[in-house]
Structures are given as structure tokens and as C-alpha cells.
Amino acid sequence: MVAFEERSLFMSSLEEIKIVFSFSVCDQMEPPDEIVIAMYIRVKRSKATYFIQCDPTETILDIKQKLHVLIDQPVNDQRLILMGTGEVLEDSKTLADQKVENDAIVALTLRKDDNEFEDIDIVKPNDFYQSRDADGGSW
Amino acid sequence: METEKQKELVSLCIEAACESRESVEKWRRQRRSLEKLPSHLADSLLRHLRRRRLLFPSLLEVFKHNVETIDLRGENSVDGEWMAYLGAFHNLRSLNVADCHRVTSSALWALTGMTCLKDLDLSRCTKVTDTGISHLISISTLEKLFIPETGVTASGVSLLSSLKNLSVLDLGGLPVTDMALSSLQVLTKLQYLDLWGSKLTNKGAAVLQMFQELSFLNLAWTDVTKLPNLPSLECLNLSNCTIDSILEGNEDKAPLTKISLAGATFINETEAFLYLETSFLSFLDISNSSLNRFQFLPQMKALEHLDLSSSMIGDDTAELIACIGGNLRNLNLSKTRVSSAALEILARHLPNLETLSLSETLIDDVAISYISMMPSLKVIDLSNTDIKGFFQQVGAETDLILSLTALQSLNRLEKLNLEHTQVKDVALCPLSSFQELRHLSFRSSSLTDASMYYLSSVSKLTSLGIRDTVLTNSGLVFFKPPSTLKSLDLRGCWLLTEDALLVFCKSNPEIKVRHEFVSISPADQIGSNRPSPSRISSKASQANQKQERMALPESFVDQRLKYSIENLLGLQFSSLSVEMAHDRGETIHSMEKLGEVENVRPEEDAFVRRKVEEPLEVCLFRSMSEPSCVVNLDDGGEVEINVMASCGRPGMDRAESCVFDREREATDLLLHE
Amino acid sequence: MKKEDTVKLISAEGFEFVIDKEAAMVSQTIRNMLTSPGSFAETEHGEVTFPEISTTILEKICQYFYWSLQYSRGKETDFHIEPELTLELMMAANYLHT
Numbered sequence: 054m055v056a057f058e059e060r061s062l063f064m065s066s067l068e069e070i071k072i073v074f075s076f077s078v079c080d081q082m083e084p085p086d087e088i089v090i091a092m093y094i095r096v097k098r099s100k101a102t103y104f105i106q107c108d109p110t111e112t113i114l115d116i117k118q119k120l121h122v123l124i125d126q127p128v129n130d131q132r133l134i135l136m137g138t139g140e141v142l143e144d145s146k147t148l149a150d151q152k153v154e155n156d157a158i159v160a161l162t163l164r165k166d167d168n169e170f171e172d173i174d175i176v177k178p179n180d181f182y183q184s185r186d187a188d189g190g191s192w
Numbered sequence: 193m194e195t196e197k198q199k200e201l202v203s204l205c206i207e208a209a210c211e212s213r214e215s216v217e218k219w220r221r222q223r224r225s226l227e228k229l230p231s232h233l234a235d236s237l238l239r240h241l242r243r244r245r246l247l248f249p250s251l252l253e254v255f256k257h258n259v260e261t262i263d264l265r266g267e268n269s270v271d272g273e274w275m276a277y278l279g280a281f282h283n284l285r286s287l288n289v290a291d292c293h294r295v296t297s298s299a300l301w302a303l304t305g306m307t308c309l310k311d312l313d314l315s316r317c318t319k320v321t322d323t324g325i326s327h328l329i330s331i332s333t334l335e336k337l338f339i340p341e342t343g344v345t346a347s348g349v350s351l352l353s354s355l356k357n358l359s360v361l362d363l364g365g366l367p368v369t370d371m372a373l374s375s376l377q378v379l380t381k382l383q384y385l386d387l388w389g390s391k392l393t394n395k396g397a398a399v400l401q402m403f404q405e406l407s408f409l410n411l412a413w414t415d416v417t418k419l420p421n422l423p424s425l426e427c428l429n430l431s432n433c434t435i436d437s438i439l440e441g442n443e444d445k446a447p448l449t450k451i452s453l454a455g456a457t458f459i460n461e462t463e464a465f466l467y468l469e470t471s472f473l474s475f476l477d478i479s480n481s482s483l484n485r486f487q488f489l490p491q492m493k494a495l496e497h498l499d500l501s502s503s504m505i506g507d508d509t510a511e512l513i514a515c516i517g518g519n520l521r522n523l524n525l526s527k528t529r530v531s532s533a534a535l536e537i538l539a540r541h542l543p544n545l546e547t548l549s550l551s552e553t554l555i556d557d558v559a560i561s562y563i564s565m566m567p568s569l570k571v572i573d574l575s576n577t578d579i580k581g582f583f584q585q586v587g588a589e590t591d592l593i594l595s596l597t598a599l600q601s602l603n604r605l606e607k608l609n610l611e612h613t614q615v616k617d618v619a620l621c622p623l624s625s626f627q628e629l630r631h632l633s634f635r636s637s638s639l640t641d642a643s644m645y646y647l648s649s650v651s652k653l654t655s656l657g658i659r660d661t662v663l664t665n666s667g668l669v670f671f672k673p674p675s676t677l678k679s680l681d682l683r684g685c686w687l688l689t690e691d692a693l694l695v696f697c698k699s700n701p702e703i704k705v706r707h708e709f710v711s712i713s714p715a716d717q718i719g720s721n722r723p724s725p726s727r728i729s730s731k732a733s734q735a736n737q738k739q740e741r742m743a744l745p746e747s748f749v750d751q752r753l754k755y756s757i758e759n760l761l762g763l764q765f766s767s768l769s770v771e772m773a774h775d776r777g778e779t780i781h782s783m784e785k786l787g788e789v790e791n792v793r794p795e796e797d798a799f800v801r802r803k804v805e806e807p808l809e810v811c812l813f814r815s816m817s818e819p820s821c822v823v824n825l826d827d828g829g830e831v832e833i834n835v836m837a838s839c840g841r842p843g844m845d846r847a848e849s850c851v852f853d854r855e856r857e858a859t860d861l862l863l864h865e
Numbered sequence: 866m867k868k869e870d871t872v873k874l875i876s877a878e879g880f881e882f883v884i885d886k887e888a889a890m891v892s893q894t895i896r897n898m899l900t901s902p903g904s905f906a907e908t909e910h911g912e913v914t915f916p917e918i919s920t921t922i923l924e925k926i927c928q929y930f931y932w933s934l935q936y937s938r939g940k941e942t943d944f945h946i947e948p949e950l951t952l953e954l955m956m957a958a959n960y961l962h963t
Binding site: 200201202204205206208209211214215216218219222225226228229230233237 | 926929933944945946947948949950951952953954955956958959963
């Protein structure tokens with residue numbers, strides 16, 4: 054039993070160390086102005102999904118510029134559609150304006166050679182989870 | 193800290209999987225996934241299902257490929273059907289069905305021929321008999337077997353001789369005879385042997401020398417008086433034995449680290465420690481023993497834990513304790529004749545003392561100033577003493593000097609018990625500046641509303657007991673609980689009304705309040721020290737109520753008031769059970785000593801387990817109303833005590849073995865490595 | 866935002882998830898891959914393929930990474946997990962040490 058007492062003592066001193074440590078980590082890694090990731094959205098096209106960190110006050114154009122870095126397509130050739138509502142998102146409006154919330158799925162379509170935008174193309178995975186829904190009883 | 197800690201995805205998944213019966217249905221047919229599940233995940237999923245009460249026999253089936261460890265302790269529904277499924281777990285290494293009272297000998301048949309099982313705990317499965325043992329002997333891989341307080345007889349024990357890999361064998365409370373033990377001589381790997389309450393005599397004790405690796409031995413409550421030398425022995429329990437000689441011999445001396453001789457009677461006191469190598473000894477329990485002289489103490493320089501409660505120690509012998517010096521961490525002097533004079537000596541020599549119990553001693557407020565000189569103290573029990581909380585200065589003016597002020601220098605003090613002392617409101621004033629104090633308890637009819645003022649500002653207080661006081665509604669309204677407070681025990685504060693309590697509970701939802709009137713989710717109230725919302729059941733609340741009823745007749749008597757007990761009880765508790773009364777004195781007393789008693793596994797319907805805070809006083813715990821208890825030690829671990837199963841034997845022996853259960857855990861760890 | 870600050874995780878079925886490295890680092894396993902250059906060939910192109918993790922699960926994992934970042938910075942929301950995903954997600958999480 055004494056040994057156990059000791060262990061608890063030891064643990065409490067460990068905790069103290071942890072507290073000290075976590076303080077120092079906070080100091081180093083989180084400069085105050087970068088602390089918050091307000092939200093992210095999932096931009097999908099074909100078999101690709103882009104997780105984009107953003108803020109509700111950002112405009113759709115801001116988002117398209119972020120996408121430009123990732124997919125190398127000019128913002129003018131991008132169109133974003135909120136999947137929940139099917140609404141085409143306007144460049145000048147903010148995410149909050151158009152009720153794009155955290156974890157929202159946004160479809161990306163690109164301008165084709167004929168200057169028209171392609172149709173929404175999001176491939177649904179056909180993995181175990183979906184397939185089980187189909188043949189539920191056989192499991 | 194806790195909330196900031198990142199939740200790991202694995203545990204989030206396990207929680208989600210065990211959300212409800214419906215969620216279980218969503219995944220239980222994913223056979224391919226289940227087969228791939230790594231065993232540590234399967235183990236914890238199973239554990240969580242059990243905790244959420246979602247486990248049933250046919251669900252066990254999905255785990256048969258990967259689960260290695262199953263702990264079903266105290267799961268009352270476990271029966272032959274469960275065992276049939278468990279028998280098919282081909283990777284099972286450890287099975288614990290202790291206190292599963294429906295497990296019978298024939299249920300064990302399902303385990304025959306298991307190929308990986310190393311560790312089997314059948315403690316207190318009373319329906320397991322010699323027939324059951326005959327099923328087990330086919331499991332040649334068994335290394336650890338626990339069958340204390342089962343229906344196994346001496347002939348069943350003899351059968352165990354074929355389990356050659358056994359290193360841990362718990363036969364506590366079984367009628368093991370000298371002959372039966374003799375047949376176990378072939379078990380040369382034995383390191384741990386528990387034989388408390390057996391029929392062993394000196395003849396059988398001689399056989400113990402055959403176990404050359406034996407490091408743990410429990411012979412409490414046996415007729416053994418002479419124990420031969422066992423050179424590898426580290427832990428020895430001879431509690432409640434009559435002792436002639438211990439480990440007599442001139443060969444290598446055992447490197448003993450822990451000895452319990454609680455309640456032992458010594459035939460020849462001067463030779464009691466003659467053959468013992470005590471320089472490594474860290475734990476010594478000689479509470480309630482017949483020892484009169486304590487000359488051996490100064491040699492025990494490594495001693496960390498010393499229990500002298502109910503012994504003959506007094507002020508004249510306190511010097512001997514002081515000689516132990518700096519290693520001593522825990523000291524129990526409760527129910528002894530020590531007075532403040534003894535503390536004067538101890539204070540100067542025991543700088544590292546962390547736990548000190550002085551309950552039911554002759555100390556007064558002078559002792560407090562000596563206690564304050566031991567800077568490492570974390571837990572102090574001053575209950576049932578003449579402590580008043582102030583000195584009356586001789587010759588000086590009427591100025592009171594508050595004695596508790598001295599304790600302010602103990603900046604590690606976490607727990608202070610002042611129950612059944614003479615402290616009055618004003619004496620509590622110094623408490624408000626105690627920085628680390630977390631647990632504080634009082635029981636006194638001299639405390640009034642004014643005391644709440646001082647208690648409001650104890651900054652880290654998490655549990656507060658102010659029982660049997662004359663606290664009124666306005667005192668409760670006035671009380672500004674420290675933000676850390678989780679538990680408030682107001683039992684016996686009979687001037688409080690139901691409405692006032694309700695208002696308080698409503699405005700302080702994070703505080704678990706205990707009072708005879710508080711009936712909203714009463715199970716909640718049980719977990720006063722370590723509350724956990726998942727540990728709630730109606731059974732638990734019943735136990736709680738029972739306990740409270742027992743306490744009533746005492747707590748509701750306040751001579752200064754004109755109500756009769758009958759009036760009060762008639763008003764409040766028409767169902768007060770009279771039959772509780774006979775057992776009351778003792779039970780209540782042990783409850784008080786133990787401080788917080790809480791239910792831990794409410795999901796087990798048939799028996800109620802309890803958690804108890806203090807490590808040492810555990811030994812005195814005795815309750816006839818609950819068959820099994822879990823004692824929660826300071827380090828957060830648990831120890832089980834089964835009280836009823838002692839079959840007419842005084843409750844002490846189980847409590848004794850509880851201390852040694854810890855040893856078993858420790859030994860387990862040791863053996864694992 | 867720079868492309869070098871992102872990493873592409875590829876599922877068993879070949880679906881791609883482009884996430885911030887910072888989020889991916891929530892997984893100790895991925896962190897090790899990204900911080901010990903050379904030892905994992907695929908990480909040089911900022912791509913990691915998980916042939917054992919299905920698309921649905923990998924997407925859930927990515928969502929968890931972001932939730933975890935938000936949670937650690939004080940946004941206290943629950944991370945919802947559909948019960949039918951728990952087993953597979955648990956195994957993936959176990960593998961990714963997250």
C-alpha cells in the first residue's frame with residue numbers, strides 16, 4: 054500500500070510538470086492573433102475533397118483564391134455551389150451571408166472549353182459503409 | 193486541465209459505439225470488422241459495453257476472436273450461458289468473474305480445455321465447488337487462480353496440484369487442511385499464496401518451506417503459531433494469529449517489506465521480532481495486537497507506513513516511533529492513549545509524515561501546534577478528540593487564541609477531519625486561508641450558520657461535510673460555496689427545510705448535496721467525493737438511504753431543542769427501520785471514520801459496493817447491510833472487501849485481506865514483468 | 866495559404882482529401898511521416914496513401930482532425946460519430962494514433 058501512496062505522489066508531481074509544460078507550449082505556439090480556426094468547409098469535385106479553413110466573414114472570392122493555390126485554376130473559372138441548398142455562391146458575398154456553416158459541403162465546378170461550367174460532379178464512395186446499407190441482411 | 197485535454201478519437205468511437213442498444217445493433221453484425229479488431233480495442237469496447245450495461249451473452253460472441261481480457265467482476269447476471277460463450281474465446285488470457293454469484297461448478301465446464309487462459313478469478317463465487325475445480329484442472333496454462341470464499345473443500349484444493357504453472361494461488365477462506373497443502377508441494381513456481389482462515393496448523397506451515405519462490409503469504413486467522421523460515425518472503429500477514437515464533441532459523445533471512453500482525457497475540461513478546469530482518473520493512477500493521485513493548489521500532493528505519501491503532505502505545509513509548517525518522521509517511525495512532533505530549537516528541541522527528549490519524553486519542557488543542565511542525569502532512573484525522581479550536585490562555589485577558597491557525601503553515605494539507613470535536617463557529621476562522629485543503633468534515637451540534645461564512649472562502653474545497661449541525665435555512669442561503677465544491681454533506685442538519693435545500697441544489701447544480709430531504713436523484717448524492725454521473729442506480733440510492741436511516745437516531749438528537757425525536761421522525765421518516773438499531777453503533781462509527789462512502793458499481797443489482805476514502809481505517813470497516821464493498825484508496829485504486837462472506841467470522845479478516853489484496857495487485861504487476 | 870502547407874491523403878478507393886498539414890499532424894502517425902523526410906517516399910510529394918482506410922472513414926478522420934484543432938482551441942462542440950462507423954473508425958484512429 055505504501056508503494057501505491059508513493060505512486061500517487063509521483064503522479065501529482067508529474068501533473069505539475071505537465072501544467073508547467075503546457076503553459077510554455079501555449080506561449081510558444083499560439084501567438085494571440087492566430088488562435089482561432091473559426092470554421093472549415095469541404096470543397097468537393099470528382100473524387101477530390103479540399104478542406105479549407107476559413108472565417109464566416111470571408112467572401113466567396115477569398116475562398117476561390119485559396120482554391121486557386123491548390124488546384125491552379127483561376128478564380129474566374131471556378132463556381133461554388135452549396136450542397137445543402139443547391140445555391141450558387143456569389144463572389145462578393147461572405148460565407149455568413151450565404152449561410153455556409155462549419156463542415157459544410159460545397160461543390161466545385163470548373164469552366165469548360167466551351168466557356169460553360171460543367172455540371173456538379175461529386176463521386177460518392179462505394180466503400181464498406183454504403184455497400185452494407187445495400188446488402189444489410191447478409192452481414 | 194481535464195476539459196482541455198484532447199479527446200482521442202478511439203475513445204470517442206468507443207463511446208459512440210456504446211451509446212445505446214440501438215447503436216450496438218448498428219455495428220454488431222459487421223463481422224469482418226470485428227474479426228480485424230485489435231485485441232486492446234476489443235477489450236476496451238467490451239469493458240465499455242459492460243459499464244454501460246449493454247452486454248448480454250449473445251453479444252459476447254462477436255468478441256470471441258480478439259478479446260484477451262475480460263473483467264466481469266460482480267456482474268450478477270453472469271451465469272452458465274455467459275460462461276458457454278466465454279469458453280469459446282480462444283485468445284482469452286484473463287477472466288475475472290469474481291463475485292458473480294450465479295457462476296456454478298457446471299458453468300465452469302465451458303472453460304475446460306481453454307488454451308491461453310492464464311489468469312482466472314472466481315473469488316466468492318459461492319456455487320463453485322470441488323466439481324468446478326475438476327473442470328479447471330484441464331487448463332494447464334493457468335498461472336493465477338483466485339478461488340477464495342468459494343464452495344471448494346480440501347479435496348478440491350488437492351486437485352490443484354496438477355496445475356503446475358501456478359504462481360499465484362488465492363485459497364482465502366477455504367477449509368484447506370495440512371494434508372491438502374501438502375499435496376500442493378509440487379507447485380514449485382508458487383510466489384503468492386493466500387491461506388487466510390484455513391485449517392492450517394504448524395504441521396502444514398512446515399510444508400511452506402517447499403515453496404522456494406514464495407514471496408507473499410497470508411495466514412491470517414489460522415492456528416499457525418510457528419512459521420518456519422521462508423528465505424524469499426517479502427509480504428507476510430499473520431493478523432489475528434497467536435504467534436510463538438516467526439521465520440525462526442539461522443539461514444538467510446527473508447527480505448520482508450510488509451508485515452501485518454493486526455490483532456495478533458504474542459506468546460513470547462520479547463522474541464516477536466527476533467528472527468526478522470526488518471531493515472527493508474516499509475509496512476507494519478500491529479494495530480490491536482497484544483504487544484506492550486515497542487523496542488523493535490527504532491531499527492525499522494525504512495518504515496513508511498505504521499499502524500499502531502488500538503495498540504498499547506502511549507506517551508511513554510512515543511519516543512520509539514520518533515526514532516524511525518524520515519521515511520515514515522503514514523502513521524495511525526487512533527484509539528490509543530497518546531496525548532499532546534506524544535505529538536511534541538513526534539513533531540520533531542517525523543518531517544515527512546503525510547497522513548496522521550489521531551482519532552479517539554487524548555490529544556487537545558496543544559497537539560495542533562506540534563502537528564503544524566510536520567510540513568509534509570496532507571491528511572489529518574482529529575475526529576473524536578477533545579479539540580476545541582482555541583486555547584484558553586492562562587492569566588491573559590479573555591482573548592481566544594485559535595488553535596487551527598497553526599495549521600496554516602501546512603501548505604500541503606488536503607484533508608482534515610474534525611468530526612465529533614468541540615470546535616465552535618469562531619474556531620473555523622483560520623480555515624479560510626488554507627490553500628490546498630480539499631476535504632473537510634465536521635459533525636457537531638455546536639456549529640451554526642456562522643461557520644458557513646468561514647467555509648465559503650476555503651479556495652480549493654471540493655468536499656465539505658457539516659453534519660448534525662444546527663445550520664438553518666438562512667445559513668444555507670448565506671453560504672457562498674467555493675467554485676471547486678463538488679460535494680456537500682448536510683445530513684443530520686435537521687433545521688434545514690426541503691424548500692431551502694431545493695433552492696440551494698437548483699442554484700448550485702454542480703454540487704452533490706446529501707441530506708435526508710434531498711431526494712432528487714439520490715444516487716447522485718452518493719458519489720460525494722468522486723462524483724460520476726454514469727454511476728447512478730436506484731439500488732445505490734437505496735443503500736444510501738439505508739445508511740442515512742441508520743444515522744438518524746443519533747444525528748437528530750439535539751438537547752437544546754424542544755422537539756422530541758419521535759415527533760421529528762414521525763414527520764420525516766415514517767419508515768425508519770428499527771432493526772437497524774442493533775447494529776447501529778458500530779456501523780455508524782466505522783462509517784464516520786471512513787469518511788466518504790460511495791457506491792461504485794451501481795450497475796450491479798444485487799450487491800452494493802462502496803468506495804471509502806481512507807486507506808488505513810479500511811481495516812475497521814464493518815457493515816452487515818452490504819455484502820461487498822469496494823474500498824477506494826487514496827491513490828485512486830480500488831480494493832474489495834467482502835463482509836458477509838466471512839461467514840460468522842469477525843469482519844476484520846476480510847478487511848485485513850483487503851490490504852493484502854493490494855499486495856496481490858502489486859505482485860501481479862511484479863509477476864507480469 | 867500555400868500548397869506546401871497542405872497534404873493529400875488518399876483512401877483505399879483512390880479518393881483524395883487535401884487538408885492542412887497542421888490538421889494532419891493531429892495524427893501522430895502522419896506527423897512522424899511528415900517530419901522524418903526520406904523515410905516515407907510518398908510524403909515527398911505531399912501525398913500519403915492509406916490502402917487500408919476506406920473513403921468514408923478517411924473523410925471522417927479528416928473531419929476529426931479539424932474538430933480536434935477547434936476543440937483544443939476552446940470551441941466545445943461534440944464530434945458526432947454514426948454508430949455504424951465506430952468499428953472501422955476506431956481501427957483507423959488506432960492506426961493513425963489520433
